[in-house]
Amino acid sequence: MSLKYRLIAWLTLLTLAVWAAMSLVLYRLTVQELAEVFDAQLAQSARTLMALVSTNAGRGEMEKLQEVLGQLEPKHLPITHTLADELDEQPGAYERLIAYQVITHEGHLRLVSGSAPAQPFSSQTSGFSDVQLEGQRWRVFSLADPAQGLVVHAGEQGEIRDELAHYVVACLSPPVWLAIAALVLGVWLVVSPALRPLVGIVGEIKHRDPHDLKPLPVEPAPREVVPLIDALNSLFLRLQRAIETERAFTGDAAHELRTPLAGLRVQAQVALRATTDEDRRRALRQIIVGVDRASHLVEQLLLLSRLDNNEVLDHPEAVDLQGIAAQTRQDLTSFSSERRVEVHLTQTEPTPVLGDPAYLGVLLRNLLDNAIRYSPEGGEVWVELAGTPRAVTLRVSDSGPGIPSPRREDAFRRFRRLAEAGQVGSGLGLSIVQKIAELHRAEVSLAEPPGGGLRVEVRFPRGAQFDSPRSAR
Amino acid sequence: MRVLLVEDDDLLGDGVRAGLTLGGWTVEWLRDGGSAAAALTSDVFDAVVLDLGLPQKPGLAVLRELRGRGNAVPVLILSARDAVGERVAGLDAGADDYLVKPFDLDELGARLRALLRRAQGSAEPLLRFGDLALDPATHRVTLAGERVDLGPREFALLHLLLGAAGRVVSRRRLMDSIYGWDAEVESNALEVHIHNLRKKLPSVPIRTLRGVGYQFG
Numbered sequence: 001m002s003l004k005y006r007l008i009a010w011l012t013l014l015t016l017a018v019w020a021a022m023s024l025v026l027y028r029l030t031v032q033e034l035a036e037v038f039d040a041q042l043a044q045s046a047r048t049l050m051a052l053v054s055t056n057a058g059r060g061e062m063e064k065l066q067e068v069l070g071q072l073e074p075k076h077l078p079i080t081h082t083l084a085d086e087l088d089e090q091p092g093a094y095e096r097l098i099a100y101q102v103i104t105h106e107g108h109l110r111l112v113s114g115s116a117p118a119q120p121f122s123s124q125t126s127g128f129s130d131v132q133l134e135g136q137r138w139r140v141f142s143l144a145d146p147a148q149g150l151v152v153h154a155g156e157q158g159e160i161r162d163e164l165a166h167y168v169v170a171c172l173s174p175p176v177w178l179a180i181a182a183l184v185l186g187v188w189l190v191v192s193p194a195l196r197p198l199v200g201i202v203g204e205i206k207h208r209d210p211h212d213l214k215p216l217p218v219e220p221a222p223r224e225v226v227p228l229i230d231a232l233n234s235l236f237l238r239l240q241r242a243i244e245t246e247r248a249f250t251g252d253a254a255h256e257l258r259t260p261l262a263g264l265r266v267q268a269q270v271a272l273r274a275t276t277d278e279d280r281r282r283a284l285r286q287i288i289v290g291v292d293r294a295s296h297l298v299e300q301l302l303l304l305s306r307l308d309n310n311e312v313l314d315h316p317e318a319v320d321l322q323g324i325a326a327q328t329r330q331d332l333t334s335f336s337s338e339r340r341v342e343v344h345l346t347q348t349e350p351t352p353v354l355g356d357p358a359y360l361g362v363l364l365r366n367l368l369d370n371a372i373r374y375s376p377e378g379g380e381v382w383v384e385l386a387g388t389p390r391a392v393t394l395r396v397s398d399s400g401p402g403i404p405s406p407r408r409e410d411a412f413r414r415f416r417r418l419a420e421a422g423q424v425g426s427g428l429g430l431s432i433v434q435k436i437a438e439l440h441r442a443e444v445s446l447a448e449p450p451g452g453g454l455r456v457e458v459r460f461p462r463g464a465q466f467d468s469p470r471s472a473r
Numbered sequence: 474m475r476v477l478l479v480e481d482d483d484l485l486g487d488g489v490r491a492g493l494t495l496g497g498w499t500v501e502w503l504r505d506g507g508s509a510a511a512a513l514t515s516d517v518f519d520a521v522v523l524d525l526g527l528p529q530k531p532g533l534a535v536l537r538e539l540r541g542r543g544n545a546v547p548v549l550i551l552s553a554r555d556a557v558g559e560r561v562a563g564l565d566a567g568a569d570d571y572l573v574k575p576f577d578l579d580e581l582g583a584r585l586r587a588l589l590r591r592a593q594g595s596a597e598p599l600l601r602f603g604d605l606a607l608d609p610a611t612h613r614v615t616l617a618g619e620r621v622d623l624g625p626r627e628f629a630l631l632h633l634l635l636g637a638a639g640r641v642v643s644r645r646r647l648m649d650s651i652y653g654w655d656a657e658v659e660s661n662a663l664e665v666h667i668h669n670l671r672k673k674l675p676s677v678p679i680r681t682l683r684g685v686g687y688q689f690g
Contacts, residue, residue, distance in 0.1 A: 264575075265488075
């Protein structure tokens with residue numbers, strides 16, 4: 001649901017509720033006040049009649065009084081009748097709704113108004129009472145004159161009070177409805193422009209070019225929206241960087257493929273124009289080498305892009321690094337013997353690491369391949385595994401030219417080859433190692449072992465590294 | 474003609490060397506910028522094929538140094554970088570041509586020949602002297618319209634001498650140009666080739682300057 005309609009709906013509902021509660025209270029107060037006014041009138045009427053009756057207790061006078069009172073017609077209000085209309089037409093109508101009875105001590109009716117019922121209102125001799133008589137509600141005030149032995153009842157139909165209260169409410173209603181309508185309109189008019197900056201931001205984002213990751217302007221936005229814009233802008237920035245990295249990587253990758261492709265093409269042309277069988281065979285063999293190298297590069301690129309898409313390991317398991325190291329050394333035997341490099345494997349204790357065996361295999365293969373590749377012929381490579389209670393450390397040292405310390409950071413950059421000429425790798429090996437290490441929460445560092453060369457150290461923290469692989473990051 | 478190839482990629486370097494050698498060039502192949510810079514100070518080449526992304530010293534630095542010393546040897550850049558900015562930077566650093574990988578071996582040869590031609594101050598593809606004509610592209614030599622069969626080294630010698638017609642070319646230069654660094658050559662090999670040239674082209678004037686070199690014309 002839109003914020004705007006929610007605001008309008010709630011504000012309207014709230015206004016209506018407050019209005020309703022207030023109306024109820026007002027209605028109650030009106031009814032109460034009316035009752036008091038009517039009660040006072042009723043008492044007044046009774047007292048006046050009592051005074052008349054007391055001073056004109058003689059027989060003839062009483063007859064005359066009866067004649068006057070008798071003209072007061074009973075008045076039954078139909079349900080549809082509204083007193084308001086009646087009052088507008090006949091100002092005296094209300095008068096007929098009051099009924100009088102003068103009763104002797106014995107309970108005989110001495111005087112009775114035309115509007116009064118034929119039987120006495122009540123046996124009560126003083127004060128107010130509510131009576132149900134002949135299907136009518138009556139409010140009765142009773143007053144006794146002990147000296148004459150008479151009781152005066154002044155009664156008033158209950159409906160009249162309700163009618164009057166309704167009348168008051170009816171008179172007040174139209175302005176109230178108008179006021180409510182005005183309020184709803186006002187709420188609408190106020191809420192809409194207040195939300196306009198948000199609408200503006202939405203429009204700005206909606207109409208953007210997908211490649212446009214410029215930050216949104218913070219200026220016209222209300223203070224409450226600024227954090228949202230800030231969050232969006234920081235997302236844009238991260239997205240921009242990710243896209244730039246990706247783009248640079250794609251571009252670099254394309255360039256990197258150009259050289260092996262150029263090599264293949266040239267070798268193929270050499271094979272075509274070679275004048276001797278030996279030259280042709282040699283060029284063809286070179287083509288095979290080149291295809292292998294290009295395939296390796298493509299595989300490394302694919303692996304790296306797959307690794308880039310992973311933030312965490314899916315199913316880490318306990319992996320025996322020692323076993324993987326031994327297997328990798330085995331796999332690389334032909335390469336190491338071709339380069340006459342001896343690979344030593346040492347271990348102080350079992351070194352299980354929590355991780356992905358396939359990725360850890362790739363990590364070891366890259367490290368070992370690099371170490372063999374950059375060692376001089378007849379050189380030595382050491383793979384050491386050591387466990388402490390806090391970490392498992394893998395060290396791969398070679399006897400190659402090493403990397404001077406100012407350039408070690410650079411070594412992790414993609415397509416960065418620091419080695420001397422002669423050995424051609426993909427330039428991605430250390431990037432892949434670092435990415436796999438990251439996935440295992442491990443740290444990679446480069447150092448120079450005693451005696452020269454390069455030592456790559458990968459430190460896997462033990463224990464809590466995969467408590468919550470999914471929620472991490 | 475002797476060309477210095479500076480390329481760190483094994484496969485490509487090997488292919489270009491083999492291809493250019495088949496095309497009659499004498500190719501010296503170096504794999505890093507440092508040794509290329511050293512070779513360019515101590516040695517004379519007819520042309521240089523230079524990669525940009527080199528270990529030790531980037532190709533552009535090698536090129537700037539070379540031009541800084543006033544060395545005008547024709548340089549063709551061979552690079553995977555194809556952006557206009559990169560090509561402009563390469564040419565502005567003193568390169569005479571720029572070829573983007575991957576490329577055609579024939580095109581590389583043709584461009585190198587064009588560079589040589591311009592370096593020799595000639596616009597004509599054929600080298601001529603009197604009724605002698607030499608076509609560097611097809612390796613055909615004609616004398617008065619008659620085809621003359623020359624061995625590869627004899628052709629290379631004639632090419633070099635004809636390109637420098639009127640000037641003295643040192644023995645060392647001629648040796649390097651037709652054999653390169655690696656070949657083991659008998660000390661009188663050059664004299665044998667010159668002798669053969671004179672025999673096949675009796676009317677062509679090749680003067681011997683004893684202890685110095687040879688002069689054509």
